[in-house]
Amino acid sequence: MVPAVIEYREISKSFGGIRVLDGIDLTINDGEVTYIIGTSGVGKSVLVKHAVGLLKPDSGRILIDGDDVTDYSEAQWRPVRTRYVLVFQHSTLFDSMTLRENVALPLRKHGGLSRHESYRKARDFLEMVQMADKGDKMPADVGPPERKRVSIARALTLAPECAILDEPTTGLDIIASANVDRMIDHLARVLNKTVIVVSHDLRSIFGVADRIIFLYKGRVRLDGPPEAFRSSDDPVVKQFIRGEPTGPMEM
Ligand SMILES: Nc1ncnc2c1ncn2[C@@H]1O[C@H](COP(=O)(O)OP(=O)(O)OP(=O)(O)O)[C@@H](O)[C@H]1O
Ligand SMILES: [Mg+2]
Structure with missing residues (x-):
C-alpha cells in the first residue's frame, strides 16, 4: 500500500457565509502527481492553502504523515512548510x-x-x-x-x-509550460517527490497527472486517473473538458 501524505477529512470552509469547501474527503498519496482542477473560484487555492496551514478549516481534520495538524500553531507549522512547500499562484520573489x-x-x-x-x-x-x-x-x-x-x-x-x-503554467507559452511539465515529471519520477498541481491546463493535465481531483460546488466531483476523467459520462466533467463554464458563476 502507498503511504498517505496529506489527508483531508470532511473539510469545510466558508468565507462571508459562502461555503467554498463543503465536506472535502481526500487523501493525497505519496510519490504521485495529483492535479486539482475546477473552474475559477471553485476553491482550488483555498484547498491547497489548508495543506500548509495558511488557512484553517471551519470543521474537519487535516492529517500530514498521519499527524493531526488541524490545530497546529504557527511555530509547529514552520518545519512542516519546509517539507511541504507551496509555490503561490502569484510570484513572491524579492524585487530588490x-x-x-x-x-x-x-x-x-x-x-x-x-x-x-x-x-x-x-x-x-x-x-x-x-x-x-x-x-x-x-x-x-x-x-x-x-x-x-x-x-x-x-x-x-x-x-x-x-x-x-x-497554477504553474498559467500565462506561460506552450514551450515554457512544456518545460514546467517536464520539471514536474522529473520531480515525481526521478526525485520521487509528491507533487500537487493546481491547473486549468488540460494539455499539461493529460500529459503528467497520475490522478485528477475535479472540484465542483465545494465537493470532489471526480477522483481518478486521467483516463477516467477523459472518458467520464458526467455532463459537468464533459462540459469542463470542452472548456465551457461550469463554475459557481451560474449558481
Ligand atoms: N482569504 C479569503 N478571504 C475571503 N474569501 C476568500 C479568501 N480566499 C478565497 N476566498 C474566496 O473563496 C473562493 C475560492 O477561491 P480560490 O482562490 O480557492 O479559487 P480558485 O479555485 O483557486 O480560483 P482561480 O482558478 O481563479 O485561482 C472565491 O470565491 C474567493 O473569493
Ligand atoms: Mg487559485
Whole structure:
C-alpha cells in the first residue's frame, strides 16, 4: 500500500457565509502527481492553502504523515512548510534581489551554506528550470513565466518531500509550460517527490497527472486517473473538458 501524505477529512470552509469547501474527503498519496482542477473560484487555492496551514478549516481534520495538524500553531507549522512547500499562484520573489540571490537566500538561511556555496548551488537549481543564464537579472527584467520558474526553483532548494504548485503554467507559452511539465515529471519520477498541481491546463493535465481531483460546488466531483476523467459520462466533467463554464458563476 502507498503511504498517505496529506489527508483531508470532511473539510469545510466558508468565507462571508459562502461555503467554498463543503465536506472535502481526500487523501493525497505519496510519490504521485495529483492535479486539482475546477473552474475559477471553485476553491482550488483555498484547498491547497489548508495543506500548509495558511488557512484553517471551519470543521474537519487535516492529517500530514498521519499527524493531526488541524490545530497546529504557527511555530509547529514552520518545519512542516519546509517539507511541504507551496509555490503561490502569484510570484513572491524579492524585487530588490537578483534571481540568483532569490534562490541562494534559502540555501544559506535554511541549508546553512556559505555565500559562495549558495551561489554555486543556486545555479544548479536555476539550471533545473532553464534559467541558469539569467541569474544576474532582477525579477522585473524577466517576464511572469520566468519569475514563476524561479519561484519553483527557490521552493525546491528546501528539498521538500512534497511540492504544491498553484497554477504553474498559467500565462506561460506552450514551450515554457512544456518545460514546467517536464520539471514536474522529473520531480515525481526521478526525485520521487509528491507533487500537487493546481491547473486549468488540460494539455499539461493529460500529459503528467497520475490522478485528477475535479472540484465542483465545494465537493470532489471526480477522483481518478486521467483516463477516467477523459472518458467520464458526467455532463459537468464533459462540459469542463470542452472548456465551457461550469463554475459557481451560474449558481
Ligand atoms: N482569504 C479569503 N478571504 C475571503 N474569501 C476568500 C479568501 N480566499 C478565497 N476566498 C474566496 O473563496 C473562493 C475560492 O477561491 P480560490 O482562490 O480557492 O479559487 P480558485 O479555485 O483557486 O480560483 P482561480 O482558478 O481563479 O485561482 C472565491 O470565491 C474567493 O473569493
Ligand atoms: Mg487559485
